[in-house]
Amino acid sequence: MLDPQQFDVRIQIVAIAGAVALMVIAVELVRRRRLGEVYSIIWLILGSVVTILALFRNVQEIVAKWVGVYYPPSLIFGTLIFLQLGVTLYLSVALTRLETRNQILTQRLALLEHHVFRLHKCENGQDNS
Amino acid sequence: MPDTRTLVILPAWNEAENLPPLLDELRRRYPQYDVLVVNDGSSDCTSQVAQAWGVQVVELPYNLGIGGAEQTGFMYAQHYGYDVAVRLDADGQHPPEEVEALVHALLDSRADVIIGSRFLEVEGFRSSWLRRIGIRWLALLGTMLTRQRITDSTSGFRAYRRGAFEFLARFNPQDYPEPESVVLLARNDFYVKEVPIMMRERWVGQSSIRGIRTAYYMVKVTLALLIAALREPVRQRLAEPDRPKTVQGGK
Numbered sequence: 001m002l003d004p005q006q007f008d009v010r011i012q013i014v015a016i017a018g019a020v021a022l023m024v025i026a027v028e029l030v031r032r033r034r035l036g037e038v039y040s041i042i043w044l045i046l047g048s049v050v051t052i053l054a055l056f057r058n059v060q061e062i063v064a065k066w067v068g069v070y071y072p073p074s075l076i077f078g079t080l081i082f083l084q085l086g087v088t089l090y091l092s093v094a095l096t097r098l099e100t101r102n103q104i105l106t107q108r109l110a111l112l113e114h115h116v117f118r119l120h121k122c123e124n125g126q127d128n129s
Numbered sequence: 130m131p132d133t134r135t136l137v138i139l140p141a142w143n144e145a146e147n148l149p150p151l152l153d154e155l156r157r158r159y160p161q162y163d164v165l166v167v168n169d170g171s172s173d174c175t176s177q178v179a180q181a182w183g184v185q186v187v188e189l190p191y192n193l194g195i196g197g198a199e200q201t202g203f204m205y206a207q208h209y210g211y212d213v214a215v216r217l218d219a220d221g222q223h224p225p226e227e228v229e230a231l232v233h234a235l236l237d238s239r240a241d242v243i244i245g246s247r248f249l250e251v252e253g254f255r256s257s258w259l260r261r262i263g264i265r266w267l268a269l270l271g272t273m274l275t276r277q278r279i280t281d282s283t284s285g286f287r288a289y290r291r292g293a294f295e296f297l298a299r300f301n302p303q304d305y306p307e308p309e310s311v312v313l314l315a316r317n318d319f320y321v322k323e324v325p326i327m328m329r330e331r332w333v334g335q336s337s338i339r340g341i342r343t344a345y346y347m348v349k350v351t352l353a354l355l356i357a358a359l360r361e362p363v364r365q366r367l368a369e370p371d372r373p374k375t376v377q378g379g380k
Contacts, residue, residue, distance in 0.1 A: 031359050037304055040356060104190050 008057075008073060015054035015076050023047035042090070046083045050076060133212040135232060137164045138202030140195055141219035145173040151217075152182040154225040162228075165205055166219070169198040193303075195285070200301035203294040214294040216287050223286040227326040231288040240322035241293040242314055244279075245286035249325035263347045267308050270351060274358040275315030280323060282308040293319050302357060305350045309357045317362050 026043035029035035053060055053076050060072040069075050137155060141148065148166070155164055166179035170192035179186045187201055199216055206214040213232060217223040227245060235243045248268065264283050271282040285307050289297070293314060302309035315321050 027356070027359065030356055031361055033360065037353055037356050041352065101191055108190050 011073055011076075012054045012057075016051050019047040019050040019054070042087055046080075046087070049079060049083065053079060133236065134210070135159075135162045135213040135215060136202075136206045136209075136211040137162050137228070138167065138199060138206065138214055138216045139164065139219045140167045140169060140198035140202060140216075141171065141175050141179070142169040142192065142195075142198070143171045143173045143175060144219040145171070145175045145178045147220045148175065148178050149182065151219065151221055151225065152179070152184060155228075156182070158225055159228065162215075163211075165202055167198045167201050167205075169193060169195075196301055196303035196306035199285075199306060200298060200303075203289075203298040203301065207291075207295050207298045211294075212291055214289045214291075216285060216289070218285050222328050224327065224329055227286070228288075230324055230326065231286070234322065234324045235288045235290060238322060239320060241290045241319040242321045243288040244281060244284055244311070244321065244323045245326035245328075246281035246284055246323040247326065247328055248280040249323055259343050263343050266347060267350060267354070270354055271308060271311050274312050274354060275321070277315055277321055278323070279311060279321070282311045284328075286326060286328070296363070300363065302353075305353050308350055308354055312354055312357045313360065316358065316360070 023044055026035065026040045026047070030037055030040040053063070057072070060075055064070075064072040064075045067075070067078075069078060137159070139148075139151070152164065155162070164184040166175070166184055166186045168176045168179070168186055168188045170189050176186055176188060185205075187205060189198065189201060193201075202216065203214060213235060215228055215231060217225075217228070223245070231243045231245055234240070248265070264281060268280050268282050271279040296314070296317065296319070297310060300313065302313060311321060
């Protein structure tokens with residue numbers, strides 16, 4: 001017969017292992033300059049929260065009761081999803097900023113090329129305006 | 130030794146009021162140094178003021194922050210082949226008369242970077258006790274991570290040799306450049322030394338770090354420093370033609 005206790009322990013181990021692996025990968029990526037430090041903090045926080053929740057069953061139960069979740073372990077999934085939404089939102093913000101800056105660069109580049117072109121034509125004796 | 134070409138880098142964000150006295154003093158004391166103002170997307174007339182004073186200006190298309198602005202200065206110094214780069218705050222906190230002390234300390238020693246420290250001698254700096262504790266903590270952390278004696282890692286008053294600013298032109302940290310770059314430079318085998326200086330009060334405007342936010346700032350910087358210390362050292366150091374070879378032939 002399936003033993004509920006066994007499943008609880010296993011999901012704990014899986015969750016913790018996953019969270020720790022994620023944190024280790026995040027730190028390593030920052031070390032190799034592939035990931036900006038800002039983003040590593042996000043992943044470290046995410047990993048820590050999941051680890052703490054998975055590790056301490058009583059914390060799970062207290063928070064689950066408080067938030068209104070019936071089955072404590074699904075708090076881990078709920079937390080993960082919620083934090084993921086936060087990450088996605090933050091990425092949208094970062095993306096917006098990049099798009100804005102990209103546009104500025106594009107426009108200034110176009111103007112710069114125009115200036116150079118005009119300068120070039122001036123030098124070659126083809127005066128205009 | 131041929132004349133060393135020195136560039137004074139002034140990253141500036143809305144410092145139109147603080148620049149004139151600073152540029153005036155720099156011109157009077159050090160007519161032989163070139164000055165570069167990096168306009169970090171200012172909304173005031175910082176750029177026009179600098180141009181009126183006859184110094185070189187680089188206009189950043191938008192605000193990058195201090196890390197990006199000073200890095201632009203390092204890139205400029207590299208491009209135009211300077212031997213020494215001195216970095217000063219544009220708000221007047223870094224007294225121009227001390228620039229000479231920094232440059233001499235750099236050229237007279239084998240150091241790659243000289244930091245003007247407020248804490249090597251007593252009373253170099255007046256500010257809230259909380260800020261002082263924070264600065265001392267970061268210095269302690271810097272000392273532990275770099276194994277060199279650091280007393281003021283948040284001071285932006287620095288002089289760099291060519292190899293050092295060429296390295297920073299590529300790898301300058303962007304989040305908390307002052308303390309992070311100390312760790313980064315030391316971990317990449319640059320020799321960092323300190324020289325005592327006194328700083329002045331900020332003339333006009335507000336410092337970007339205030340009050341209770343100091344504590345929060347300290348936590349973030351500590352984390353950034355720890356991560357910076359973990360970074361993989363860049364394998365080959367950039368070529369430095371001016372550096373004397375060591376007798377033992379190592380490195």
